[in-house]
Amino acid sequence: MSDPRVAILGFAIESNRFAPVATRADFVDRAYLGGDQLLADARSPAPVITPEIPAFIRRLDQSGAWTPVPILFANAESGGPVDHSFFKETLALMERGLRAALPLDAVYICEHGAAITTSEDDPDGQVFEMVRSVVGAAVPIVATIDLHANVSDRMVDAVDTLISYRRNPHTDMADRGADAADILMEILQGAHITVAHVRMPVCPPPTQLLTAPGTGPYADMIQAAEALGDPRIVNISIVGGFAYGDTPKNGLTVIVSTREDVQFARQVALDLVATAWRERAAFTPELTSLEQAVALAKAAGDNPALPAVLLADVADNPGGGGRGNTPFILQAFLKANVRNATLGVVTDPELSAQAHALGVGASFTARFNRTETTVYSEAFAATATVLQLHSGSGIGRRGQLAGCSFNLGPSALLQIQGVQVVVITNRHQCHEPAFFEMFGIDIATVRTIVVKSRGHFRAAFDEFFSPEQIVNVDAPGLTSPILSRFDFKRLPRPVVPIDDLAEWVPQIRLLSK
Structure with missing residues (x-):
C-alpha cells in the first residue's frame, strides 16, 4: 500500500x-x-x-x-x-x-x-x-x-x-x-x-x-x-x-x-x-535488611579500601507508584553517622522551594514531608546546608533516558551530616546519573549512592557499579517487593509467590x- x-x-x-x-x-x-x-x-x-x-x-x-x-x-x-x-x-x-x-x-x-x-x-x-x-x-x-x-x-x-x-x-x-x-x-x-x-x-x-x-x-x-x-x-x-x-x-x-x-x-x-x-x-525476592545495608554504607564511608556500594530503595520507587519521599534510609544513615554518601532523588516540592528561597550556603532546619500525608511518608527534620541549586531540566545521558529530555522541577542539593541529598519538585524515579551530575557530583568519588528506583538505574549506573556492588534494601514503602505485605482485593488467587501453588494446567x- x-x-x-x-x-x-x-x-x-x-x-x-x-x-x-x-x-x-x-x-x-x-x-x-x-x-x-x-x-x-x-x-x-x-x-x-x-x-x-x-x-x-x-x-x-x-x-x-x-x-x-x-x-x-x-x-x-x-x-x-x-x-x-x-x-x-x-x-x-x-x-x-x-x-x-x-x-x-x-x-x-x-x-x-x-x-x-x-x-x-x-x-x-x-x-x-x-x-x-x-x-x-x-x-x-x-x-x-x-x-x-x-x-x-x-x-x-x-x-x-x-x-x-x-x-x-x-x-x-x-x-x-x-x-x-x-x-x-x-x-x-x-x-x-x-x-x-x-x-x-x-x-x-x-x-x-x-x-x-x-x-x-x-x-x-x-x-x-x-x-x-x-x-x-x-x-x-x-x-x-x-x-x-x-x-x-x-x-x-x-x-x-x-x-x-x-x-x-x-x-x-x-x-x-x-x-x-x-x-x-x-x-520470591531476597532483600538486604535496612540494618545490613546501613552497615555496608558505614563501612564503605569509613574505609576507602572497600568497594563503593549502591543501595536501591526498591520499596519507594516512583517508577512503580512510590512517592519518592520515604525517610527510612536517610534517617538510619544519620543515626549511624554514615559518611560520603549521596541519596536521591527525594520528591519534596516545599523543601526544594525553601532551599531556593534561602540560597546557596544557607543553613536551616530541613523539614521533610511537611505536607505529605501518604502512608510511609513520615515527617522529620534535620539541620541542612544548601550546597547547590538547579532548575531540574536536562537530557538523559545513559540507560532508559538517554537522549530524552527530563524535568525534575526546581531541585536542590543539601548537605545533612555526612550525606548529600538531592531534593526535587516533580516526582521521578532516580534512574539517570545526570540527576546527580547536574549538581557537579562526581559519582565515581562517592562511597555510597542511594537511589529511589527499582531497577532502571542498572542500565545507567553500570559504568560505576557492578552487579555485585548493588544491594536491594528491604525498607517500608508502596513498592515493596514483599507482596504479602499488601492487602490485595482483586488479584487472582492463589498466585505465586504469595501462595504455595503446586499444580497448574495452562489454558x-x-x-x-
Whole structure:
C-alpha cells in the first residue's frame, strides 16, 4: 500500500492500587500532546515522550511515503489509580480525533498497559476496544506495551499484534517501536496473524523481572524466545505484569504471534510457560535488611579500601507508584553517622522551594514531608546546608533516558551530616546519573549512592557499579517487593509467590486475526 494514513495515540501510566490518585496534572507535567505538537516532539532531537513513538515514526519514514496522523499521547510517572473523569475525557478526545481522521489505513497504539482508574480495572482494554470500534475490523492495529503491563483478553482481542518490551531495564523501547512499524507494514501488505495467549498464576514482584542472563526464570523465558529464530514467528511478548495494580487480569502473560500457524504458536507458548513454572520459586525476592545495608554504607564511608556500594530503595520507587519521599534510609544513615554518601532523588516540592528561597550556603532546619500525608511518608527534620541549586531540566545521558529530555522541577542539593541529598519538585524515579551530575557530583568519588528506583538505574549506573556492588534494601514503602505485605482485593488467587501453588494446567486462547 502506498502512502498509508497511520494514526498514532496512547495512554501510558503504570497504576499502583495503593498509591494516591493520579490526576490531570500528573500527565500534563510529563506529556499530554496531540496533533502537530505530538508529531513535532516525536521528531525533535530530545523528545519528552517515550522512545517508542519516535522510533516508530523513524522506521516508517525510512520505509517510504506515509501520512502520520497524530491523535493524542498521554503519559505520566507511575502513580495511583487515574481519576476516572479525566480518563473518560481523554478517551473521548482520542475517539473524536480518530473519527475526524477517517479513513485510516492503520493505527499504532503506544500504551504502558498497567493502568487502572478510580472506577475501571482495564482502561487499556477500553482504549484498545475504542480504537477497534472506530476504525473497524479490517484496519490493522498494532500496540506496544511495557513488560510490566497487566494484559487482558480484550487487549489481545482488539489488536492484530501486541508487542512488549524485552529488556528490563527498558533499554529496548525504541526497538519495540521499530518492530511495531515493521509488523504494521507487513500486515498492510497482506500478512495474516495467528495468536496463542496464556496467563500464568504468577505475579512476580518487579525485582524478579530483570532480563540480564542468569537473573532468573523471566530472563530465561526471554532468552528462550529470542533463540527460536523461526520464520513463522512474528512476535513473542512475555509480559511480567505489575502486581501492585491489583486487578483480575494480573498474571505473567505470554502472547505468541505467528504467520498463519496457530498450532505452532500454541506449542511455543506452552514451552515458554513450562520454563517459568519449573523455576517459579525464584520469583520470591531476597532483600538486604535496612540494618545490613546501613552497615555496608558505614563501612564503605569509613574505609576507602572497600568497594563503593549502591543501595536501591526498591520499596519507594516512583517508577512503580512510590512517592519518592520515604525517610527510612536517610534517617538510619544519620543515626549511624554514615559518611560520603549521596541519596536521591527525594520528591519534596516545599523543601526544594525553601532551599531556593534561602540560597546557596544557607543553613536551616530541613523539614521533610511537611505536607505529605501518604502512608510511609513520615515527617522529620534535620539541620541542612544548601550546597547547590538547579532548575531540574536536562537530557538523559545513559540507560532508559538517554537522549530524552527530563524535568525534575526546581531541585536542590543539601548537605545533612555526612550525606548529600538531592531534593526535587516533580516526582521521578532516580534512574539517570545526570540527576546527580547536574549538581557537579562526581559519582565515581562517592562511597555510597542511594537511589529511589527499582531497577532502571542498572542500565545507567553500570559504568560505576557492578552487579555485585548493588544491594536491594528491604525498607517500608508502596513498592515493596514483599507482596504479602499488601492487602490485595482483586488479584487472582492463589498466585505465586504469595501462595504455595503446586499444580497448574495452562489454558491457552487461540486467535486468528
